[in-house]
Structure formats: structure tokens, C-alpha cells
Amino acid sequence: MTTSxxxxxxxxxxxxxxxxxxxxxxxxxxxxxGELPAVSGVDLTLTPGTITGVVGESGSGKSTxxxxxxxxxxxxxxxxxxxxxxxxxxxxxxxxGEQLRQTRGRKVGYVFQAAQNSLNPLxxxxxxxxxxxxxxxxxxxxxxVRDAKDLLARMGMDGARVLDSHQHxxxxxxxxRVGIMLALVLNAQVVVLDEPTTALDMITQATILRIIRExxxxxxxxxxxxxxxxxxxxxxxxxxxxxxxxxxxxHGRITEVLGAPRHPYTQGLIRAIPRLSGDxxxxxxLPGRPPTLGTLPAAGCVFRERCDxxxxxxxxxxxxxxxxxxxxxxxxxxxxxxxxxxxxxYA
Amino acid sequence: xxxxxxxxxxxxxxxxxxxGLVMVWVVATISFVIIREIPGNxxxxxxxxLIQKGMSPEQAERATAVLYGFxxxxxxxxxxxxxxxxxxxxxxxxxxxxxxxEVTTLIGHAARWTVLPVLAGTLLSFLLGVTMGVYxxxxxxxxxxxxxxxxxxxLHGVPVYVIGLLLTAIFTTLWPILPxxxxxxxxxxxxxxxGYVGSLxxxxxxxxxxxxxxxxxxxxxxxxxxxxxVLGDDFILAAELRGLKRGIVFRYLARNAILPLFTIxxxxxxxxxxxxxxxxxxxxxxxxxxxxxxSISSRDYALMGGTFxxxxxxxxxxxxxxDLLYTAIDPRVRSGGSA
Amino acid sequence: xxxxxxxxATVQTTGGTTRATLRRNFWRxxxxxxxxxxxxxxxxxxxxxFAVMGLIGPLLYPDHLPRDDNAxxxxxxxxxxxxxxxxxxDVLALVVTGxxxxxxxxxxxxxxxxxxGTAIGLFAGFRRGRWDTALMRLTDMNLxxxxxxxxxxxxxxxxxxxxxxxxxxxxxxxxxxVARAVRSQTLSLRERGFIEAARGLxxxxxxxxxxxxxxxxxxxxxxxxxxxxxxxxxxxxxxxxLGVLPFEANNWGVMLNLAVFNGGALTTxxxxxxxLAPLLAxxxxxxxxxxxxxxxxxxxxxRLREE
Numbered sequence: 006m007t008t009s010x011x012x013x014x015x016x017x018x019x020x021x022x023x024x025x026x027x028x029x030x031x032x033x034x035x036x037x038x039g040e041l042p043a044v045s046g047v048d049l050t051l052t053p054g055t056i057t058g059v060v061g062e063s064g065s066g067k068s069t070x071x072x073x074x075x076x077x078x079x080x081x082x083x084x085x086x087x088x089x090x091x092x093x094x095x096x097x098x099x100x101x102g103e104q105l106r107q108t109r110g111r112k113v114g115y116v117f118q119a120a121q122n123s124l125n126p127l128x129x130x131x132x133x134x135x136x137x138x139x140x141x142x143x144x145x146x147x148x149x150v151r152d153a154k155d156l157l158a159r160m161g162m163d164g165a166r167v168l169d170s171h172q173h174x175x176x177x178x179x180x181x182r183v184g185i186m187l188a189l190v191l192n193a194q195v196v197v198l199d200e201p202t203t204a205l206d207m208i209t210q211a212t213i214l215r216i217i218r219e220x221x222x223x224x225x226x227x228x229x230x231x232x233x234x235x236x237x238x239x240x241x242x243x244x245x246x247x248x249x250x251x252x253x254x255x256h257g258r259i260t261e262v263l264g265a266p267r268h269p270y271t272q273g274l275i276r277a278i279p280r281l282s283g284d285x286x287x288x289x290x291l292p293g294r295p296p297t298l299g300t301l302p303a304a305g306c307v308f309r310e311r312c313d314x315x316x317x318x319x320x321x322x323x324x325x326x327x328x329x330x331x332x333x334x335x336x337x338x339x340x341x342x343x344x345x346x347x348x349x350x351y352a
Numbered sequence: 353x354x355x356x357x358x359x360x361x362x363x364x365x366x367x368x369x370x371x372g373l374v375m376v377w378v379v380a381t382i383s384f385v386i387i388r389e390i391p392g393n394x395x396x397x398x399x400x401x402l403i404q405k406g407m408s409p410e411q412a413e414r415a416t417a418v419l420y421g422f423x424x425x426x427x428x429x430x431x432x433x434x435x436x437x438x439x440x441x442x443x444x445x446x447x448x449x450x451x452x453x454e455v456t457t458l459i460g461h462a463a464r465w466t467v468l469p470v471l472a473g474t475l476l477s478f479l480l481g482v483t484m485g486v487y488x489x490x491x492x493x494x495x496x497x498x499x500x501x502x503x504x505x506x507l508h509g510v511p512v513y514v515i516g517l518l519l520t521a522i523f524t525t526l527w528p529i530l531p532x533x534x535x536x537x538x539x540x541x542x543x544x545x546x547g548y549v550g551s552l553x554x555x556x557x558x559x560x561x562x563x564x565x566x567x568x569x570x571x572x573x574x575x576x577x578x579x580x581x582v583l584g585d586d587f588i589l590a591a592e593l594r595g596l597k598r599g600i601v602f603r604y605l606a607r608n609a610i611l612p613l614f615t616i617x618x619x620x621x622x623x624x625x626x627x628x629x630x631x632x633x634x635x636x637x638x639x640x641x642x643x644x645x646x647s648i649s650s651r652d653y654a655l656m657g658g659t660f661x662x663x664x665x666x667x668x669x670x671x672x673x674x675d676l677l678y679t680a681i682d683p684r685v686r687s688g689g690s691a
Numbered sequence: 692x693x694x695x696x697x698x699x700a701t702v703q704t705t706g707g708t709t710r711a712t713l714r715r716n717f718w719r720x721x722x723x724x725x726x727x728x729x730x731x732x733x734x735x736x737x738x739x740x741f742a743v744m745g746l747i748g749p750l751l752y753p754d755h756l757p758r759d760d761n762a763x764x765x766x767x768x769x770x771x772x773x774x775x776x777x778x779x780x781d782v783l784a785l786v787v788t789g790x791x792x793x794x795x796x797x798x799x800x801x802x803x804x805x806x807x808g809t810a811i812g813l814f815a816g817f818r819r820g821r822w823d824t825a826l827m828r829l830t831d832m833n834l835x836x837x838x839x840x841x842x843x844x845x846x847x848x849x850x851x852x853x854x855x856x857x858x859x860x861x862x863x864x865x866x867x868x869v870a871r872a873v874r875s876q877t878l879s880l881r882e883r884g885f886i887e888a889a890r891g892l893x894x895x896x897x898x899x900x901x902x903x904x905x906x907x908x909x910x911x912x913x914x915x916x917x918x919x920x921x922x923x924x925x926x927x928x929x930x931x932x933l934g935v936l937p938f939e940a941n942n943w944g945v946m947l948n949l950a951v952f953n954g955g956a957l958t959t960x961x962x963x964x965x966x967l968a969p970l971l972a973x974x975x976x977x978x979x980x981x982x983x984x985x986x987x988x989x990x991x992x993x994r995l996r997e998e
Contacts, residue, residue: 077593110595123590125604127611127683140597171683187594375835382841389848502730505985509977511925513932514970517947521967525960626839633933634951644840648847648935660844667837 022225023092023194025051025074030087032069032078034298041298043069043082045251048326048333051195051244053092056221056228058242058259060235060274062295066251071197071231075109076100091195111141114188116181118200123184124172130183131168134190141191149190156186160216178209182216189224196221197229202237214240235278239263247271250296250307257332267334269312306337314338364679368672377436379664383657384435387420388428390653395420420445420654444658449650455658458643463662465535466632466639469556470624473563474617480564481571482610488572489579501576508569512627516562516634523558531555533636559635566627567620574616578609611682618674622667724990734982741976745794748787756780756788756941767964774964776946777954782968785941790972792854792942793924799858800865800923801916807862808869809912813900815870816877817886827874833867842926846935854927861923869915876908914987917980928973943969 027049033040044066051057061067072078073089076097089097094112097105109115117123125133131150138149154164160182167175167183175183181201188196201217202210218241221228232238238245238259245259247270255268266272273291293311301307309319318337326335388395398419402412417434438445444455484500491497507515524532531537535555540548582588582605591601629641636642640663647655725731759765759779767774773782815826841864851857880886885907889899905912930936931944934952938945946969954962 075593077589079589106595106597108595109593115590115593117586117590121586121590123586125587125591125608127607128604129683136596136600137594140595140600173684184590371831375832378832379836382836383844386844386848502981502985505981506974506978509921509981510974511929513929513947514973517951517966517970521963525963622835622837626837629839629843629933630929644843645933645935648843651847653847656844656847660840663840664837668835671835 022054022227023094024053025092025195025227025229026088026090027070027073028088028090030070030073030089031085032066032073032082033085035081035083036298038299040085041301042085043251043298044073047087047251047253049246049253049256051227051229053227054225055243056218056230056241057244057246058230058232058238059246059248060232060238061248062233064295064297065248067231067233067248068199070248071115071199071229073098074195074197074229075113075115076105077109077115107141110137110188110193111191112193112195114191114193114196116184116188116196116198116201118203122172124180126172129169129171130175134168134187137187137191143191153186153190156190157182159220160185161212176209177205178213181205181209181213185216185220189220192224194225195227195229197231199231200233201230202232202234210237211240217241235263235274247274250301252307252335253326253333254308254335255333261332267332267339268308268336269314269338270308273311273313308336312338361679365676368675372668372672375668376665379661379668380436380439381432383661384432387653387657388431418446419448439661444661445654447647447652447655449647449652449655455655458655459640459658459662462638462640462643462659464639465637466625466628466641467666469559469563469631469637469639470621470628472556472560473624474567474621476560477564477566477568477571477620478613478617481568482575482613484568485572485575486579486606486609488576489583492576492580500572504569504572504576506569507565508573511630512562512566513630513634515565516558516631519558519562519565520634530558535637555635555637559631559637562631562635563624563627567624570616570620570623571613574613575609578612579605582608611678614674614678614681617677618667618671621670621674625663625667625670721986721990724986728986731982731986734979734986737975737979738983741790741794741979744787744790746791748790752784752788756784766961773968776965777949777962782946782965785946786943786968786972789940789942789946789969792940793928793944794920795854796858796861796927797920797923799855800861801919803859803862804865804869804919804923805912805916808866808915809873809905809908811866812870812873813877813904816874816881817900817904819878823874826870830867830870830874833864834871838864839926839929842930843933843935846930850937852939857927858923861926865919865922869912869919872911872915873908876911877904880904880907910987910990914984917984917987921977921980924973924976928969943972 027047030044030047030049031042032044033042047066047070049057049070059067059070069078069082073084074091074097076084076089078084084098087098091097091113094100094108097108097113100108124130128136134150134153135146138146143149150168153168157164157167162179162182167179172180185198185201198217202213205213214237217228217230220226221241230238230242242259244257245262246253246256247262247268248254249270255262255266255271262271263275266275270291273289276289277291291311296302296307296310302309304323305321306312306315306319306324309315312319316337322337324335324337324339326333327339395416399412399416402415403409407415420435442456444459447453447455447458450458481504484504488497488500488504491500520532523530531551531554535552536542536548537551537555540551542548585608588601588605591604596604625640627641628639629645631637632639632642633645640659644656644659644663647653647659725735757780759775761779765771765775765779771781771783773786776782776785811826811830815823815830842860845860849860851860885903886899889903894903928942928944928947931938931942932947932951934948936944938948947966950962950966950969954965
């Protein structure tokens with residue numbers, strides 16, 4: 006791959022990938038009944054140079070968490086407390102104004118889900134690329150266009166044609182690749198992908214996942230992939246964080262989390278996946294419904310309503326996250342030995 | 353632009369033209385039917401009165417045909433084709449109330465007193481409404497936004513003549529700072545001299561302000577709701593997350609919000625053309641609207657039919673023009689695909 | 692789905708919700724929306740006031756309003772809050788008794804506009820295909836021909852004798868907007884699988900239209916009806932103002948015409964109250980209807996509710 010024009014201070018291949026540390030992050034949404042937390046007290050560390058997957062049902066707070074990485078939680082939401090430290094940037098939560106704007110796009114890239122129209126429908130991709138360059142004071146716009154074409158070619162597309170197209174002339178998979186290009190073309194080294202494979206067909210999904218993996222390695226990125234699709238995340242991620250009710254209930258190496266889940270929610274999630282080999286009747290949906298902001302219990306464990314291992318203590322005391330040999334789990338029952346069905350497929 | 357795109361545009365333009373021609377034909381037919389159906393059949397009446405005055409039937413026939421554009425005798429079909437035939441030659445007949453003058457001449461004189469103020473009013477109200485609409489959208493949860501929206505709804509809802517009459521009552525009766533009627537003071541010699549032009553402008557103030565206020569409400573309401581809708585679109589958030597400058601994000605927002613307004617442009621122009629009837633009546637402004645009202649009260653039916661036809665065709669043409677303009681600027685329509 | 696966490700309805704309906712409770716919730720919602728902005732309450736009061744005026748206004752006064760030759764164009768006073776007209780008749784009495792004629796036309800027009808527009812729009816959206824194309828061409832035509840010039844020209848042919856007759860003509864000219872809106876609503880419901888689902892359940896067409904489609908569009912139609920009332924009032928008052936209709940009964944348009952062209956209200960202040968009174972009535976009616984439509988918008992358009 007042709008190297009892109011290096012970003013000031015941090016040329017892509019030579020610079021080590023930055024780490025991201027989220028500490029005690031709480032994000033609340035203003036509602037008629039007061040401020041309700043969508044993310045409460047989340048700790049999450051993204052190891053430099055890894056892909057971390059975040060899975061959860063809708064309403065689990067995973068998208069809000071993703072936006073927090075760019076300090077971009079939309080009103081009526083706001084970050085109430087906590088820090089998001091990114092190496093070389095400091096605490097993103099404290100950034101504001103011009104500083105924050107320059108961080109977005111240049112240091113931290115964000116890729117929307119394909120079904121969302123993340124591109125201005127009235128302008129060609131090329132013109133939007135130039136807008137991006139001008140916004141970030143790129144002097145050599147011609148080099149920027151060259152980099153963009155290279156990136157697009159890297160992802161298997163005809164760069165010149167794509168840059169000359171409008172959004173409506175591109176398919177879902179093409180839009181997704183354009184989104185990735187726009188997130189990376191300024192050499193951002195932290196990349197957040199929000200549902201990168203949702204609403205794409207199976208073959209395109211596989212292609213996009215392969216591209217994410219390859220580009221991630223070539224550019225030495227630190228990547229966060231938000232998804233509700235455990236299968237997709239299993240293909241690309243190194244680490245996996247499972248979110249429920251605004252909390253990270255389990256976090257660790259993906260092979261370990263999926264291979265030997267410790268939190269009852271993770272176990273339920275895995276049980277719910279039907280697989281090709283084996284009996285479909287083994288797949289069991291989680292009972293109950295995921296909580297919404299309004300239905301989250303005020304005290305105790307957020308998962309207890311749907312939990313098959315609930316104990317008395319779960320009603321009153323919220324379980325603390327406990328880290329044990331590289332695994333973080335927030336469950337009162339997780340300390341005890343759990344009956345586990347080993348799933349070979351994920352090992 | 354590739355060939356297929358060019359083809360799509362050509363097809364679209366052709367479609368519009370054909371539809372426009374059909375519309376004109378329908379309106380001409382309506383006009384014909386109305387003139388024929390007027391109680392007492394003025395065409396026949398004219399013919400008979402001319403014969404009573406001692407004209408030969410052939411002479412009277414010709415004289416009446418000159419007036420109305422079709423022969424008073426003959427079958428309905430002959431009259432109809434005769435009428436359409438003279439329309440094709442842009443012959444709208446002769447006026448009765450201004451004897452001997454061709455209807456087209458009268459209309460030509462009147463048209464400028466309507467078209468210029470309507471265009472000025474459209475432009476002013478568009479600029480004002482769009483600016484205020486953006487403001488109302490951004491401040492939509494505050495008192496000011498509420499007030500702007502209410503003023504828009506009220507002005508949009510109130511009929512033109514109420515605005516016109518109120519303005520006149522205020523600025524010519526209660527606080528007489530502006531002339532009350534007519535297009536220009538008679539004491540000035542027409543031409544490019546300061547007195548005449550100044551008087552012309554002075555007399556145009558109230559009509560133009562009325563036109564402006566009449567369509568301002570529509571613009572502000574439409575712009576406000578468009579801006580609110582586009583603000584919720586993902587690409588605006590995406591642009592912010594890519595760190596685009598505020599000015600550029602604002603341009604994305606504004607262009608996407610303004611674009612659909614071009615479909616209303618036609619409606620607005622049409623509304624103002626209709627409104628010209630009231631505005632010209634109130635301000636005694638010698639445009640097409642006043643011509644139409646006067647032709648009805650003086651039973652000058654050839655002039656009535658002609659004026660009606662011209663006003664209507666003008667609106668149809670404005671419609672087509674606005675739609676083509678929209679085609680030219682929206683890439684989604686331009687390439688023939690659906691958005 | 693960037694920000695999916697905005698809470699859905701906070702009211703939890705716990706199984707067994709009957710139509711009655713739904714209706715009660717609806718009225719409670721209406722009440723809440725009205726209470727949130729007192730101006731909307733004012734809108735309801737204003738429109739009710741006009742309705743009462745149209746219903747019983749003429750009963751409050753004798754058939755022939757008293758004249759007072761000694762008080763022609765008298766200025767506003769306690770006895771005549773809006774002064775008197777050229778015959779010394781009380782202007783307020785003229786406005787009140789003139790309301791019925793105007794509002795009756797508005798009502799007739801609205802009924803015809805909405806009935807015709809809804810029927811055509813529903814049919815076009817429901818049948819689609821060739822019928823849709825033909826009906827929409829017709830609708831485009833109806834929309835493109837400017838109503839006022841056509842009305843003027845028509846007034847040369849027909850003498851509109853009664854308010855109902857006038858309403859009939861206005862309704863026949865003005866159904867296009869409603870038809871197009873109803874059609875697009877029908878199409879969007881169809882797209883959401885509404886109709887297919889009902890078909891799948893084996894429901895007859897009349898049921899689908901009457902019980903599924905119409906109720907979901909009812910608020911929309913009601914709003915259009917209100918707007919049609921004002922449109923008709925304006926058109927009719929305007930025609931009387933221009934003097935192209937025969938004056939046979941007192942109404943607001945006749946008052947405007949006499950004030951401007953006989954009373955010289957645009958040049959002398961004496962006749963000004965006579966001119967302003969009907970204008971004020973129109974403004975007030977518009978304000979009332981605008982406020983109600985605004986409230987309805989919020990009741991039926993949940994997207995606006997959170998703002």
C-alpha cells in the first residue's frame with residue numbers, strides 16, 4: 006500500500022497505536038421524569054493495536070458509549086461524569102470547541118452504519134472529501150485525493166469513479182467502504198465503527214469485516230466495533246465487551262469470553278445463537294425484554310429480572326466489576342463455579 | 353454528465369412540456385365554454401345587434417369573429433376549432449370596453465404591472481422567510497421561535513386582502529406617509545427622470561410589501577420544518593463527527609433544507625398571481641388582476657377570457673419552470689434515480 | 692441507530708387495553724397538549740365563539756337591523772363599539788349577523804372538499820396502477836388551475852345564489868390538496884404493510900378502509916377540514932369584496948366592499964371602524980384555527996412532542 010501523507014506528529018506506520026481508557030463514564034439523557042443514565046460508571050480499556058468489540062441489545066448503551074469516545078453524545082443526552090483518555094490527546098471529555106472539532110476526523114475516526122445516510126446527498130463523495138480536507142487544514146488537497154483513491158482501491162473499488170459519485174449512486178457495501186475511507190484518510194488512529202455490518206448482505210458483510218481486519222493491521226489502529234451481531238464481532242475482534250443496561254457486564258479476550266462466559270447474560274446471549282452444526286432447538290432465546298431507560302431498576306443488579314442465577318443480594322446490591330486473570334465480570338454469582346456448556350466453535 | 357442522465361433529463365423536460373400543453377388546452381376549453389355559456393350569449397347578441405344596426409350578415413359575422421375569435425354562427429365544433437385556431441395565432445380578440453383595441457395589447461400593458469411586483473415580492477419573501485425559518489428552527493424551543501412560527505402561521509393563514517387592507521388603513525389613512533392608489537402620480541412626465549421613478553417606487557411600496565407578507569408565512573413555515581428535519585438526518589451528525597467546520601456543516605444543512613422549497617416556489621408564484629387580483633383592486637394598480645375584475649364588471653367577455661387565459665398560462669409556465677429548476681439542482685432527480 | 696436510548700412511551704399499557712381506555716388516553720392527551728400552552732385554549736374558545744355566533748347570532752337581533760339617520764359613520768362608542776355604517780346601523784351587529792352566511796359556506800365547502808378529496812385520494816392510493824395515474828393527473832390539473840381567477844370568471848356565468856351553492860363550487864374547485872395528501876398517506880400505510888397485513892387476516896376491503904385506514908388518517912383529515920373552512924371563508928369574502936357577486940344578504944365581504952368602495956375607508960378615517968371590524972373578525976377566526984391546528988399537530992404528530 007502506498008503510504009499516505011503523514012499526519013503532523015504521528016506518521017501512521019511508525020507511530021505506535023494509541024490506547025484508550027474509559028473510566029467511570031456516566032452518560033445521562035434528560036427526560037420528562039428527570040435525567041436517566043444510558044451508560045453508568047463504565048470502565049473500559051482498549052489495548053493499543055487491538056480491535057475491541059462491544060455487543061449488546063438495543064438500549065444497552067453501546068451506541069452512546071461509542072459517541073462518548075468523540076465527546077459527541079447528542080442532546081438531550083450529556084456526559085455527566087468520568088473520563089475518556091486517549092494517548093496523545095488527553096481526556097476527550099474535557100475537550101471543547103475548535104480543539105474537539107480538530108480531534109474528530111483527524112485523530113478519532115467514526116464510521117456510521119451502512120443503512121444510515123452518513124453522506125450529504127447533494128454533493129459528490131469527492132467534494133465531501135475536499136470539505137473534510139479543508140476543515141482540517143490539509144495543505145496538499147491533491148495528495149489527499151490520491152490517498153483517498155488508494156484507500157478505496159485497497160478496499161477493491163474504483164477510486165476515481167467513487168469520488169465522482171453521489172451517495173444515492175452507491176450500494177450499501179460501497180457506502181460503508183466510503184465511510185471507512187473518510188474515517189481513515191486523515192490518518193486517525195482510533196477508529197469507532199458503529200454497526201458496520203448491519204443491513205448488509207452476507208457476502209458484503211464478510212468483505213467489510215475482512216477489510217476492517219486488514220486495514221486495522223496495516224495502519225496500526227486501535228479499533229472499537231459496536232454491534233449486536235456476536236457472529237460478526239467474533240470474526241474480527243481481539244477483545245470483547247458485553248454491555249447490558251448501560252453497564253459493561255463482562256470484558257476480556259474474545260476467545261475466553263465467548264468460550265467460557267462467566268456472566269449469566271453472556272451465557273444467555275451465546276445460548277440464543279442458533280448454529281449450523283447441531284440442533285436448532287438448543288438455541289434458546291433470553292427470557293424477558295431488554296430494559297429501556299425508564300425501566301432500569303434503581304438499585305441492585307440490572308440483569309436480575311431475566312437472570313436464572315439470581316440471588317437475594319442481587320435485589321439490593323449492584324455487583325462490582327471484578328477483574329480476574331484478564332477477565333472483568335460484574336456479577337454476584339460469577340465468583341462461584343458455573344455449569345458451562347463448552348462451545349467448541351468459538352474456541 | 354453521461355448520456356443516460358442527459359436522456360433522463362430530456363425525457364423529463366419533454367414530459368413537463370407535454371403536460372403543460374395539455375393544461376393550456378384544458379384551460380382554453382374552459383375559457384371557451386364559459387364565454388359561450390354566459391347568460392344571454394354575448395356572442396350571438398353582438399352578432400344580432402350588428403345586423404339590426406344595418407350590417408350585412410357576412411359583415412356582422414366577421415366583425416363578431418374579430419371580437420371573440422370565433423364565428424357566431426356555425427356548429428359548436430366549428431366555433432371551438434375557430435377559437436383554438438385564433439389562439440394558435442395569439443389572437444385573443446378585441447376589447448369591447450376599450451373599443452377597437454386588441455386584447456393582447458391590453459394584456460401586454462397590464463402584465464408588467466403584475467409581473468414585476470410579483471417577482472419582487474417573491475424574491476423578498478423568499479430571502480426573509482428562509483432566513484427567519486432557519487432562525488425559528490434553531491430557536492424552536494424558545495419563546496422567540498414560538499413567536500416567529502406563530503407569525504408565520506398567521507400571515508400564511510390570513511387572506512391577501514386582509515393584509516393589503518390593513519396596510520392601507522395604517523399607511524394611507526391613519527398615518528398617511530404613502531400614496532393610496534394608482535401606479536404613479538399623474539403630474540410627472542413618464543420617462544427616466546427622478547420625479548417619475550421616485551413616484552413609481554413610492555407607489556410600488558405597499559403592493560410589493562403586501563405580496564411579500566402574503567408569501568413570507570409559507571416560506572418561514574416550510575423552511576423551519578425542513579431545517580428541523582435535516583437536523584435530524586444522520587449526515588449532519590456524521591459531518592460533525594468528521595470534524596467539518598461549522599460553516600461547512602451549516603452549508604450542508606442549508607442546501608438540503610432549501611432544496612425542497614423550490615417545489616413550493618411554483619405554488620407561491622401561483623398564489624401571488626391569484627393574489628394580484630385583490631392587491632391590484634385595493635391599490636388600484638393597473639395589472640392583470642384589475643384588468644380581469646374590470647372586464648367582468650364591464651361585461652367585456654373577450655377581454656375576460658383572454659386575461660383569464662394569460663394569468664392561468666403564466667402560472668402553469670411558472671410551475672414548469674420551478675420544477676425544471678428543481679431537476680437541475682437536485683442530483684438525485686437529475687440522474688433519474690429515486691432518492 | 693446512533694441514539695436509540697431515547698425512552699419510548701413512559702406510560703406502560705398492561706395488557707387488555709380496550710378501545711375505551713385508548714379513547715380516554717387520547718382525550719387525556721388532548722387535554723395535556725391544550726394545557727401546556729394556554730394560547731391553544733384561547734384557540735378553542737375563539738372557534739367556539741364563532742360557531743355560537745353563526746348559530747344564534749342572527750337570533751339576537753331583529754330581522755331588519757335598526758338604522759339611525761342621525762349617526763352615519765359615527766365613531767366607536769359604548770352604544771356602538773365599532774361605530775356605525777353609512778346607514779347608521781351598528782357595525783358589531785352587522786359582523787355578528789353576517790357571520791352565519793360566511794361560516795355556512797365555509798362548512799359546506801369543507802364537507803365537500805374533504806369528502807371528495809378523501810374518496811379520490813383513498814381510491815387512488817388503494818387501487819394504484821392506472822386508476823392512480825389518471826386520478827393524480829386530474830388532481831394535478833385541479834391544483835394547477837388557480838382557483839381565484841377561475842372563480843371570478845365563473846361568477847360571470849353563474850350567480851351564486853346561496854351560501855350552500857357557493858360552498859359547492861368552492862368544494863369542487865378545492866379538493867386537490869386533500870386528495871394528494873390522503874393518497875400519499877394511504878401509500879405510506881401500504882408501504883408499512885398495513886393493508887397487506889389486514890388482507891392477510893382476511894378482512895374485507897370495506898373493513899380495511901373504514902376501520903384501519905380512515906381512523907389512522909382521521910386527524911389529518913380533520914386538520915385539512917379546518918383549513919378548508921378558512922380557505923372557503925376567505926374566497927367567499929374576497930369575491931364579495933371585489934363586488935363580482937350580487938349582494939343579497941349582509942356578510943363580511945359585503946361590508947368590506949361597501950367600506951372601501953362606498954365609504955372611502957382607504958382615504959378617510961371616518962369609515963375605518965366599519966372596515967376594520969370585519970377584518971378583525973377574519974383575523975380572529977384565522978388565529979383561532981391556526982392555534983387549534985397547531986395543537987392538533989402536536990397531538991397527532993409525536994415527533995414534535997418532545998421538542
